[in-house]
Amino acid sequence: MIRVLVVDDDARVAHNHREVVESLPAFTVVEVAHSASAALAAVERHRPDLVLLDLYLPDESGMTVLRTLRAPGASGHPVDVLVITAVRDIEQVRAALHGGAVHYLLKPFPLSALRDQLERFAAAHQRLTRIEEATQGDVDRLFGLLRPTPAQTLPKGLTSTTSELVADTLRAADSDLSAAEVAERTGVARVTARRYLEYLCADGRAELRMRYGSTGRPEHRYRWVR
Missing domain, CATH: 1.10.10.10 (Winged helix-like DNA-binding domain superfamily/Winged helix DNA-binding domain)
Structure with missing residues (x-):
């Protein structure tokens, strides 16, 4: 199972995202957090595989959470981050990309778009568990799944x-x-x-x-x- 932490300050939105995650058989939600501090505590507590991260949080920006998770000396458990936000500022998009986010979903979006991203993540996650030494084809497929391009x-x-x-x-x-x-x-x-x-x-x-x-x-x- 792919363990997911949902982070959003809006309880209704967080509930909708949780329902999408739990509708997919490969995923389970370990916790829902509504602030940056709660999100970081939940990461330490549950060691999730994926964080669905809003950038508008009441105490700190979601970018602070992303930078903390990527900082040297952070938890040795690898965690991927899918940014879900209404922030359209290109500098924030660039920061999320440089920070290692697997994707950046702009609100509002149909919930099917989130489901598609989760399914792509699951496919990439499954491929990674099967490969010991990657070929260039393996790498191309993995990055294509996580960050689909118009060519697809x-x-x-x-x-x-x-x-x-x-x-x-x-x-x-x-x-x-x-x-x-x-x-x-x-x-x-x-x-x-x-x-x-x-x-x-x-x-x-x-x-x-x-x-x-x-x-x-x-x-x-x-x-x-x-």
């Missing part, structure tokens, strides 16, 4: 609506699915389902597995990366 837009002929439909179908499945099974559940053609599945695999959010039977070609099976 949908290929020509694919739509975001159908992509989300296929992604939601894989996410909700109890086990891996074939392209034919995805096509049946979504109502799209099998060849279309396979194109979207291949895109999700290339994007790091899904994984291809080969099932070998006693005869014939191996079956392509796809699963959501949790």
